[in-house]
Amino acid sequence: MDHLPFSLPPFDPGSVWLTGAGPGDPGLLTLMALHGLRHADIVIHDALLDSRLLALVRPGVTVEAWGKRGGRASPHQSAITARLIELAGQGLRVLRLKGGDPFVFGRGAEEALALAAAAIPFRIVPGITSGIGGLAYAGLPVTAGVSNSAFAFVTGHGPDGGLPDDLERVAQAPVLVVFMGLKHLADLSCRLVAAGRSPDEAAALVAEAATPRQRVVETRLADLAESAAAHALDPPALVVVGPIVALRAQLDWWRPHA
Template identity: 55%
Template sequence: MTDHLAQLAQADFPPFAPGSVWLVGAGPGGPGLLTLLAFHALGQADVIVHDALVSPEILALAPAHIERIHAGKRGGKPSPKQADITIRLIELARQGKRVLRLKGGDPFMFGRGGEEAGELVRAGIAFRIVPGISSGLGGLAYAGLPVTHRDTNQAVIFLTGHDETGAVPGAVNWAAVAQAAPVIVMFMAVKHLPTIAAQLLAAGRQPDEALTIVSHVAGPAQTVLETTLGAAGSLVDVPTPAIVVLGPVARFRGQLDWYVGEVRRHVFG
């Protein structure tokens, strides 16, 4: 073991107590973007309840004897209900297990971590939140997209492209969103992108405005599609999961586009 790994093994991490649940962000892609506390939890848990977005490489960091339970929800495919996932977490904790709820990105950034934590509170289950690097922040750095830049924007908006029913969020004031910030970062928006684009155009955003879609962010299969807001309605077969970025920060990709995964980037004008 190298010196720095030995130091990690001896670090004073908080104890992962039996009968508790840790809600942990796994980051946007590769294992290198895990936090140290997340890595520690992988080695201490009795059972890992993980999302579909958590990569096999990250799960492989946990000892082989640790039970792994897939609880991922993917659009258009049979998926466990959120209520059933939360019930399972509570049941496992009440069995005295150290339960690692491993979620892609950050658990509190459109990851429903707040809902799960709330149910744990009501059930009297001890828990800890371990933040992760969100795909809408650090993940976009792998595509050369700074979400803020002094030359382009002092504000950014994050939104989700669908609600709990899978439809376009009805509670979003699209007219206000369109005017509130130069840069809009959209999670889970590919399915409804034509509708969302139409809403933003109707609210005054320009059809020639840069729209960038980053699929499989920060992983070996990352691809980047560059287009415009006006052309968003004609896009087909966009790989998911993906993050959609609208706004002028796209101009910096020419300088900052540093990452190439195993799948070469595909850029469409």
């Protein structure tokens, strides 16, 4: 970092950096994110992070866990945002560290809007979303010339905790990637089949992508719930539906290590 052929921006006191940490492997952290970690006065992190990332924080810097996990007691989003505003108001350099990318189902937009309303300066530091980087570690290219030229990202955890009401609007995308959908697999399968997808279509479940605990289960769209239960998969997990699943036999390149 001290010998880069370019300069990185200063981390100004009284500002917040909304920072993506990538899908799991700490090697996927961006230079900008590392720069932020090394200059922050306090780090507010979520639950889906490799603990090795926190070792990059400067000695003596406060690290606070404010992780939200579905189905578990978690801080409310409003409390997290209020904490960011409070700390920045104290003149601290606040780094909000999120798994994946803060603007891809990461509540980054909500936090940025609240910071803007409070006149708190902020920077968005994009990260590699699990929907691309995590799938790559599972041997699943989100696009491939031999299979598809379009895809759709969908949340499996809408405002009411269930699948989004407008799922059917994107149901016919050549490749569908569903984030945080493990709790609603039976409903997901039924709705996608009702929307016209074949129950026999290739699908995959990718749990804890790009970590040493990564597990990938290939199945059929109709069998998503049964396959997840049979393999005792736990969140976080991605659901993939579409022809790219067939490519994994040749593209399964990564072997997790501690």
